[in-house]
Structures are given as C-alpha cells and as structure tokens.
Amino acid sequence: MTASVNVKKEWWLHVSIMIIATVFAYTKIFNAGFMSWDDMDYVFQTKDIQSISWEHICNWFSTYYIGNYQPLPVATYAIDFLLGAQQPLVYHIDSLIWHIADVLLLYTFINKIQSNKMVGFIVALLFALHPTQTESISWIAARNKVMNGFFFFSAMIMYVDYVRNNDRKKLVWVCIAGFAAYLCKATAVALPLALFAIDIWLQRSLKDKKVWLEKLPLILLAIPIAIMTLNAQKQVNFLEVHHEFHWYDRVAFGGYAYVQYILQLLCPLKLSVLYPYPKATELIHVLYTVIALCIVGSMIVAYKKKWYVLRGGLIFFSVNILPVLQFVQFGEVLMADRYLYIASIGIWFPIVYYMFTYLEARSKRILAISISIGVLGIFTLMTFVRNDIWLSEMNFWEAIVEKFPNSSVAQNSMGGVYLKKGDYGQAMQYIDAAIAEDPDNYKAWYNKGVAYLRQSMPVAAVQAFNKSISINEYSKALFSRAMANEIMHKPEPALADIEKVLQQQPDNARAYYIKGSCLEQMNNIPEAINSYTMAIERESGEPLYFLKRGVLNAKTNRNNEAISDLDRAIQMEPRIGEAWYWRGIAKANVNQNPCADLNESRRRGYRDAEEAILKFCKN
Numbered sequence: 001m002t003a004s005v006n007v008k009k010e011w012w013l014h015v016s017i018m019i020i021a022t023v024f025a026y027t028k029i030f031n032a033g034f035m036s037w038d039d040m041d042y043v044f045q046t047k048d049i050q051s052i053s054w055e056h057i058c059n060w061f062s063t064y065y066i067g068n069y070q071p072l073p074v075a076t077y078a079i080d081f082l083l084g085a086q087q088p089l090v091y092h093i094d095s096l097i098w099h100i101a102d103v104l105l106l107y108t109f110i111n112k113i114q115s116n117k118m119v120g121f122i123v124a125l126l127f128a129l130h131p132t133q134t135e136s137i138s139w140i141a142a143r144n145k146v147m148n149g150f151f152f153f154s155a156m157i158m159y160v161d162y163v164r165n166n167d168r169k170k171l172v173w174v175c176i177a178g179f180a181a182y183l184c185k186a187t188a189v190a191l192p193l194a195l196f197a198i199d200i201w202l203q204r205s206l207k208d209k210k211v212w213l214e215k216l217p218l219i220l221l222a223i224p225i226a227i228m229t230l231n232a233q234k235q236v237n238f239l240e241v242h243h244e245f246h247w248y249d250r251v252a253f254g255g256y257a258y259v260q261y262i263l264q265l266l267c268p269l270k271l272s273v274l275y276p277y278p279k280a281t282e283l284i285h286v287l288y289t290v291i292a293l294c295i296v297g298s299m300i301v302a303y304k305k306k307w308y309v310l311r312g313g314l315i316f317f318s319v320n321i322l323p324v325l326q327f328v329q330f331g332e333v334l335m336a337d338r339y340l341y342i343a344s345i346g347i348w349f350p351i352v353y354y355m356f357t358y359l360e361a362r363s364k365r366i367l368a369i370s371i372s373i374g375v376l377g378i379f380t381l382m383t384f385v386r387n388d389i390w391l392s393e394m395n396f397w398e399a400i401v402e403k404f405p406n407s408s409v410a411q412n413s414m415g416g417v418y419l420k421k422g423d424y425g426q427a428m429q430y431i432d433a434a435i436a437e438d439p440d441n442y443k444a445w446y447n448k449g450v451a452y453l454r455q456s457m458p459v460a461a462v463q464a465f466n467k468s469i470s471i472n473e474y475s476k477a478l479f480s481r482a483m484a485n486e487i488m489h490k491p492e493p494a495l496a497d498i499e500k501v502l503q504q505q506p507d508n509a510r511a512y513y514i515k516g517s518c519l520e521q522m523n524n525i526p527e528a529i530n531s532y533t534m535a536i537e538r539e540s541g542e543p544l545y546f547l548k549r550g551v552l553n554a555k556t557n558r559n560n561e562a563i564s565d566l567d568r569a570i571q572m573e574p575r576i577g578e579a580w581y582w583r584g585i586a587k588a589n590v591n592q593n594p595c596a597d598l599n600e601s602r603r604r605g606y607r608d609a610e611e612a613i614l615k616f617c618k619n
Contacts, residue, residue, distance in 0.1 A: 014121045018103050022096070022128045025380050028387040029092045029138045036393060036416065038141035041066050044086065047507060047538070049078040066141075069228045072183045073144040091140045098146035099137045103128040105153035110349060112160045113201045114309075116360075119352050122372045126348045131268045131382040132337040133344075138390040139273075144185040145341045151181035152188055152342055159195055163202055171214060178218045186229035187339075189222035190319045197316035197346065200308055245277075252281045254325035255289025257335050261321055262295075265340065265347050268382060272400055273389070275335035276407040310350045317346025333409070393417045408438035415447055424451050442471040449480055458484040475504050482514050491518035509539035516548060525552055543572035547579050554586040562586040577606030584609075588616050 034044075048059045056078065060071040076094060084090030103124050110120035127133070136145035155177035162170035174195075181188035192215040199211055206212075245253070264271065278285070295314065302311035320343035326334060352372070359368040389399045397417050400410040415430030428451055434444040449464030465481035468474055478497045485494035495518040501511045516531030532549035539545065550565030566583035569576060577600075584597030595617040601609035 010117060014107065014117070014124075015104065018107065018121075018124055018128060019100055021125065021376075021380060022100050022103060025129050025383040026096050026099075026134075026137060026387060028384065029096065029390055030089060032092060032138065032387070032390040033088045033392070034086075034091075034140060035390070035396060036420065037139075037396070037413070038066055041141075046074070046077070049074060049081045052078050052082060064228075064231070068144065069186065069225065070144045070184055072180065073147050073185075076143060076147065088140065091143075092138070095137050095140060095143050095146055098143070098150055099128070099133070102146060102149040102153060105150065105157060106345065109153055109157050109160065112157060112164075113198070114353065116353075116356055118365075118369065119349075119356050122352045122356075122376070123345070123348050125372075125376050126352070126379070127344060129376060129380045129383055130265065130344065131271055131379060131386045132264055132340045134383055134386045134390070135273060135336065135338040136341045138387055139338070142338050145338050148181050148185035148188050149342055151177045151184060152191060152194075155181065155191060156194070156198060159198055160202070163199075163204065175217045175221065179221050182222060182225040186225055187320070187323045189226055190323055192218040192222065193319035194316055197312040197319070200312035200315065203308055249281045250327050252285040252289050253278070253334055254327050255292040256285040257325050258292040258318075258321060259288040259295070260335065261340055261343070262317075262347060264337070265344055268379075270403065271337060271386065272403045273337070273396065274333040274400060274404075274407075274409065276404055276409055277334045309353045313346040313350035315346070316349075317343050320346065393420070406437055408434040408441045408444065411437060412441055412444040412447060415444070415451075419447060419451055419454075422454075424455055427451050440471050442468045442474050442477070445471065446474060446477045446480065449477065449484070453480060453484055453487075458487050462488075473500070475501050479508075479511060479514070482511075482518075486514055486517050486521070489521055491521040494518045495522075507538050509535045509542065509545070512538065513542075513545055513548070520548075520552065525556055528552060529556075541572065543569040543576065543579075546572070547576060547582075550579070550586075551582050554582045554589070557589065559586040559589045563590075575604060577601045577604030577609065580604060581606050581609050581612065584612065584616070588612075 046065060048056045048063065057075075060074045060078075065074055077091070080091045080094050106127050107120050107124035110123050111117055114120070136142045155174045158170045158173045158177060161167060162174060178188070178191045181191060195215055195218075196206065196211075199206060204211055296318065299311050299314050301307075302314065321339065324336070324339040355371070356365070356368045359365060389395045394417055397410065397414040400407070401414050404410050411430050412434035415427045415434060418424075418427035418430065428448070431444050431448050431451065434441050435448070438444070445464050445468035449461040449468065452458070452461035452464060461484045462481055465477045465484065468477040469481065479501045482494040482497035482501065485491070485497070495515065498511050498515045498518065501508060502515070505511060512531050512535035516528045516535065519525075519528035519531055529549055529552050532545055532552070535542070535545045536549065546565045546569040550562045550569060553559070553562035553565060563583055563586045566579050566586065569579040570583065573579075580597045580601035584594035584601060587597060588594040595613070598609050598613045598617060602613060
C-alpha cells in the first residue's frame with residue numbers, strides 16, 4: 001500500500017515538474033504574434049478555418065494547404081479561430097498544450113519499456129525543454145509537428161500494450177492513431193519503421209514473420225498519404241527546387257544533415273530557423289557523410305553486442321530523420337530544427353538510459369541526477385532566450401541573416417519585413433542582396449516587383465514580375481503582374497494572368513475582382529458584373545467589391561440592385577465618396593431624393609458630386 005502511494009506521489013511530482021518547466025520555458029510566446037512565414041497564410045488567407053461547417057470539414061480533408069495535406073491541424077486552426085478569431089495568443093496556447101500532452105505521453109512510453117522512472121522523467125524533460133523544439137511549438141504554422149507527436153506517441157504506447165498483452169484490439173488502435181498522425185504530417189509515415197525500434201527495445205526477434213506482418217496495415221495506410229503529399233508539394237513547386245544538384249550532392253548533403261542534426265541535439269549553440277542549401281558540395285559534407293555511414297554501421301556492432309537500447313535508438317532516430325534528409329529535394333532549406341521533434345528521442349533515450357545504468361551500478365545515482373539537472377537547466381534557459389525570435393518578425397529574420405549573411409532566402413525575407421513596414425529603400429537593399437546571391441530567387445524578384453508597385457512604378461514592377469515568372473510561374477507573381485497591367489489599363493495581358501491564378505486558386509476573391517476590372521475596361525459589362533459577384537460570394541466583407549458591382553449596376557440602369565450594393569458598401573466603409581455619389585444617381589433614376597447622398601459625396605471629396613448637385617438639387 002505504501003509503495004503504491006509512493007508511486008503515485010512520484011508520478012504527480014514528475015508530471016507537475018514537467019508541466020511547470022515547459023510552461024516556464026515557453027512563457028514568452030504568450031506575447032508573440034503571427035509570422036508572415038506561413039502563419040498569415042493559415043490564419044488570414046485560409047477561409048476554411050474561419051467557420052466550422054460541413055462544407056469546410058470536407059475541404060479540410062480534400063484540400064492541400066501551403067503544399068501540405070494536413071486536415072487535422074487545419075481543423076484545430078478552425079477551433080482556434082472560433083475561440084479567438086485572429087488573436088495569436090489562442091493559437092500559441094493551443095500549440096503549447098499539444099506539446100505538453102506529447103511530453104506526458106513520452107514519459108508514459110519510456111516508463112513502459114524500461115523500469116527506471118527517473119530515465120523516463122529525464123528523457124521527457126529533454127524532449128520538452130531542448131531549444132531545437134522551439135520551432136515546432138512557437139511557430140503557429142508548425143502545429144502539425146506537435147499534433148503528429150501526440151498521435152505518434154499514442155500509437156507507440158498502444159503498440160507496447162499490444163506486444164506485452166498480445167491484445168489484437170490494441171493493434172487496431174495503433175493503426176487508428178497512426179492514421180491520425182498521417183493526417184497531421186506526412187513524415188509520420190515513418191511510424192511503421194519506428195515500431196521496429198520498439199521491437200528491439202522490447203527484445204523481440206525481427207526474424208519472426210509476425211513482427212513484420214503486423215506493420216503491414218500501417219504501411220498500406222501510408223501509401224495514399226505519401227502520394228497526396230507528393231501531389232501537394234508539386235502543386236506549389238516545392239519539389240526539385242534545387243535541380244542543379246546531382247545525386248551525389250544529395251547524398252553528401254543528406255549525410256551532412258544526418259550528423260549535424262545529432263550535433264545540434266548535443267550542442268545547440270548555432271541554431272537557426274532555417275539552414276540554407278550550400279552552393280556546392282564541400283569537404284565537410286563528404287566527411288560528415290562518412291561519419292553518418294559509421295553511425296549507421298555501429299548498429300551492426302550494437303546488434304552483435306546486444307546493446308538493445310542503443311541499436312533501437314539509432315534506428316528510431318534514423319527512420320524519423322530519413323524522410324527529411326533531402327534525398328528527394330523539397331522546399332528552400334537543407335535542414336530545419338522542427339524535423340528533430342520526434343527523431344530526437346532516438347538520441348536522448350540511449351544517452352540517459354546508459355548514463356543512469358552506468359552510474360547507478362556504481363552507487364552514483366545522485367551524480368546522474370545532478371548531471372541531468374545541470375543540462376536541463378542550461379537547455380531551459382536557452383529555450384527561454386531563443387523564444388525572443390518569435391516576438392517579432394524583425395527579431396526572427398535578423399537572427400537568421402546574422403547566422404547566414406550569404407543566404408538569398410534570408411536576405412529576401414528580411415527585405416519582405418521592411419517591405420511590410422513600408423521602408424522601400426531598406427527593403428530594396430536586402431532584396432537586391434538576395435538577387436546578387438541567387439539570381440534565380442524568384443521570390444526575391446517578386447518582392448522587388450511588389451516594392452516597385454507600391455511606389456507607383458508599374459512598368460518596373462512588371463519587368464520584375466516577368467523575371468520571377470520566367471524562373472517559376474509563381475501564382476503570387478502572376479496575380480501581381482495582372483494587377484500592375486490592370487493599373488496601366490492593359491486588360492488583355494492582365495486577364496491572361498488572372499485566369500491562370502484562378503485555375504490554381506478558384507476561391508481567390510481578389511483575383512475575381514481584378515478579372516472584373518479587366519472585363520470592365522474591355523467594356524464587357526455583364527461578365528464584369530458576374531466576376532464581381534464571384535468575388536462577393538467568396539469574400540462578402542470587402543466593400544470594394546460591392547462598390548464596383550453597384551457602380552456597374554447604376555450605369556446599366558439596374559438601379560435597385562445598385563442601391564442595394566451601394567448600401568452594403570457604405571455600411572462597411574462610409575468614407576467612400578464614390579459610393580455615396582452613385583447611390584445618389586441610382587436614387588435619382590428611380591425618382592428618390594438623391595441630394596443627401598450627393599452632398600455627402602461632395603463632403604467626402606468626390607468631384608463629380610458637384611455637377612450632380614447642380615442638376616438634381618436646384619433648391
């Protein structure tokens with residue numbers, strides 16, 4: 001009875017410490033906002049999260065978002081939006097709760113596969129507090145990592161129960177949890193291979209056919225997810241971004257990344273949110289690849305020596321890091337800290353296990369605990385400080401530019417921060433530096449075009465957009481080039497671009513607005529009205545769309561429709577003098593008194609109102 005009480009007290013003590021320590025380490029993110037790096041796209045640009053309906057639920061499971069298939073994280077964004085709209089605090093709290101849940105699940109798992117509760121406690125704390133984890137928790141757009149961890153660890157726990165109790169129902173739940181992990185992040189397809197690491201930790205024989213066949217359902221479930229993810233990546237041109245590299249470059253970069261990830265766990269001194277691709281293979285990449293092969297080869301030694309924890313740990317780390325080693329290139333960076341979220345366990349568990357085993361055998365348990373507390377204290381402080389970068393976009397990109405001043409991606413992103421602030425001179429310096437580093441950086445050419453467009457230089461903007469599109473037919477560049485041509489009253493090329501945008505983004509309300517304006521310039525009024533209607537159907541809170549449709553309705557004697565549209569525009573934005581003017585004209589056409597509207601239009605500075613007042617309001 002006393003032993004049972006002590007076990008419960010120990011459990012509550014460990015859980016309390018893990019939760020308090022994790023919350024403390026991430027206290028700063030409660031003051032953090034959204035990052036333009038994908039956060040804005042998920043929260044501000046994704047209409048599917050702004051209400052919960054059957055249609056939106058169907059969209060979550062049938063739509064790719066920013067090159068990813070991740071219906072469950074998108075569903076949580078919708079819940080966050082329901083609770084807090086566009087308040088970042090809600091989203092940050094949600095991500096932190098998922099991480100804390102992951103910590104508790106990992107603690108449970110480690111204690112199920114070995115008996116030393118202190119080992120489980122320290123491993124869970126290392127996972128909770130290591131500074132490489134900040135990207136997965138503090139970056140709202142990385143919600144898929146912490147959610148993937150929840151279902152991944154749940155599957156691992158149920159798999160241990162299945163093996164220990166031979167309970168086939170548990171195996172069904174493993175598949176359900178595993179599939180849920182797949183619906184969070186495609187890298188979860190490593191789960192069936194990670195289960196082999198658990199088999200090793202549980203000292204099961206891999207020669208048994210049953211051990212292999214029981215993974216088959218998870219493998220079959222992974223196939224469609226992998227196919228959908230590849231399609232999602234292709235849709236936004238994330239695959240083969242660095243086509244200039246040969247297969248041997250990819251092998252060298254992959255070997256380098258494999259070793260570098262381990263070094264970052266052991267000595268996290270030069271962390272970055274992104275690690276750019278090198279310009280060419282260098283000696284260090286070859287050297288690290290040789291070291292990586294030696295580490296993989298050490299699994300054979302561990303097998304012969306029956307070092308089950310080491311062998312299982314290296315397999316667990318390897319299978320979880322393998323999908324992101326860029327053998328199939330995707331995205332703009334060689335490495336990212338967030339890829340270590342689950343993989344890190346394969347390193348921490350053997351280190352902590354062997355340290356406690358060795359020191360406790362020599363009656364030095366206190367030394368093992370002291371070493372652990374010291375390391376955890378350092379990591380906690382580093383995590384607390386590292387969260388500074390998430391407090392502002394300026395902090396975020398300055399930290400990256402400082403570490404990688406020759407990174408075209410970082411320079412361009414820093415330019416984007418100044419572009420957002422309206423400091424076009426400073427923005428251009430960074431954007432030009434990005435282009436100098438990489439003339440094929442299509443996003444930098446796009447930002448250059450945006451800077452010109454915002455400075456009312458549409459001709460120069462079109463030239464920059466042309467360069468961007470010649471490198472990669474980037475939908476944002478197509479849209480912006482269409483807007484520039486529409487401003488210059490060149491509706492035909494603008495319309496050609498906007499049609500391509502709508503093929504990729506059929507729910508882009510702003511694109512329908514540009515299309516309507518082009519058609520209006522071409523005097524195709526019925527189709528212009530239809531395009532404005534399509535824009536309104538997709539974004540009913542934008543007064544400009546109602547204004548444009550209302551003006552065309554007034555010009556074509558659809559006066560009642562015009563009055564209705566202009567009523568909506570004025571309700572949403574009463575400062576638009578043009579809306580008051582055209583509502584007055586429409587009222588005059590149906591024998592209503594227009595004078596109050598026309599006078600309001602004149603007060604708002606709309607010049608045409610003066611003449612109309614003289615015509616309709618003689619008294």
